[in-house]
Amino acid sequence: MSAPAALPAEPLVLRDDEGGIATLTLNRPQARNALSRALMEALEAELAAVAADESVKVVVLAAHGAAFCAGHDLKEMRAEPGREMYEALFSQCSRLMTAIVRLPKPVIAKVHAMATAAGCQLVASCDLAYAGASARFATPGVNIGLFCSTPMVALSRAVGRKTALEMLLSGRPLSADEAEAAGLINRAVADDELDATVAQMAGTIAAKSPLTLAIGKEAFYRQAEMPLDEAYAYASQVMTENMMARDAEEGIDAFLGKRPPVWQGR
Structure with a gap:
């Protein structure tokens, strides 16, 4: 057996x-x-x-x-x-x-x-x-x-x-x-x-935009290791790129229009 x-x-x-x-x-x-x-x-x-x-x-x-x-x-x-x-x-x-x-x-x-x-x-x-x-x-x-x-x-x-x-x-x-x-x-x-x-x-x-979460998490850890002036320069560039994203446009428009945002992850 x-x-x-x-x-x-x-x-x-x-x-x-x-x-x-x-x-x-x-x-x-x-x-x-x-x-x-x-x-x-x-x-x-x-x-x-x-x-x-x-x-x-x-x-x-x-x-x-x-x-x-x-x-x-x-x-x-x-x-x-x-x-x-x-x-x-x-x-x-x-x-x-x-x-x-x-x-x-x-x-x-x-x-x-x-x-x-x-x-x-x-x-x-x-x-x-x-x-x-x-x-x-x-x-x-x-x-x-x-x-x-x-x-x-x-x-x-x-x-x-x-x-x-x-x-x-x-x-x-x-x-x-x-x-x-x-x-x-x-x-x-x-x-x-x-x-x-x-x-x-x-x-x-x-419930947040996945693109925004990814941008923010990476930026947080990178800036934390930088001197102050360098961190601000880097973060300003990140925010500029973030503003160009469709989710940022949608989020701001939804806020101004008093409606829930619809995230697209881009």
């Missing part, structure tokens, strides 16, 4: 689309959604797919299980030690975080539990983030002799230097309320209000 066929493995990232909102859910609950190389590859592939999908206006990043994301998969890292593997791993992770920032659609993190190390980096890399009251955020690599240097890049761009360094040097986790006060997340809400809060914000953003 032949052995029963093995059941296919569940996808590492689940995708659900509704109303112009694509929800990407990390699906390694048994490993606290640790960022294995396979999970990072799957998430990067899904991000590329939604980038090319004109029906998607907003992306929500969520997770299954007892943790939002526990950072890198330490067991995987120690199973194949060596400079070549470490360089490839951290390069892959950096590429994933950069893909979130450069995605021409807003990305909202929905954090229901602990986000540590590269998991905290994932939250900091998203454009917006909302968390349940029981969520916690930490960069505790210092506790195991591995300073969270790559998470530091996103973290230090999301919060003030003193907060970032305290998290990095001590490993102390922030509560959801502390994370809100520090600017790591937009808002901390009751755990049972998290889904509704994120859905409302995602729906509000999804």
Whole structure:
């Protein structure tokens, strides 16, 4: 008698689309959604797919299980030690975080539990983030002799230097309320209000012109790294190009005509 066929493995990232909102859910609950190389590859592939999908206006990043994301998969890292593997791993992770920032659609993190190390980096890399009251955020690599240097890049761009360094040097986790006060997340809400809060914000953003969202997101990150005069010169050029778009004409005409706009994405 032949052995029963093995059941296919569940996808590492689940995708659900509704109303112009694509929800990407990390699906390694048994490993606290640790960022294995396979999970990072799957998430990067899904991000590329939604980038090319004109029906998607907003992306929500969520997770299954007892943790939002526990950072890198330490067991995987120690199973194949060596400079070549470490360089490839951290390069892959950096590429994933950069893909979130450069995605021409807003990305909202929905954090229901602990986000540590590269998991905290994932939250900091998203454009917006909302968390349940029981969520916690930490960069505790210092506790195991591995300073969270790559998470530091996103973290230090999301919060003030003193907060970032305290998290990095001590490993102390922030509560959801502390994370809100520090600017790591937009808002901390009751755990049972998290889904509704994120859905409302995602729906509000999804109703905007997709072209305008893409222009604005790219411009925000580019100008943030520029000196003041250069930033204003760049932003002025962006606004000029934006004014030439059909959606800008439609939006202004609709406002003046006291009617809802009809976006064309051009």
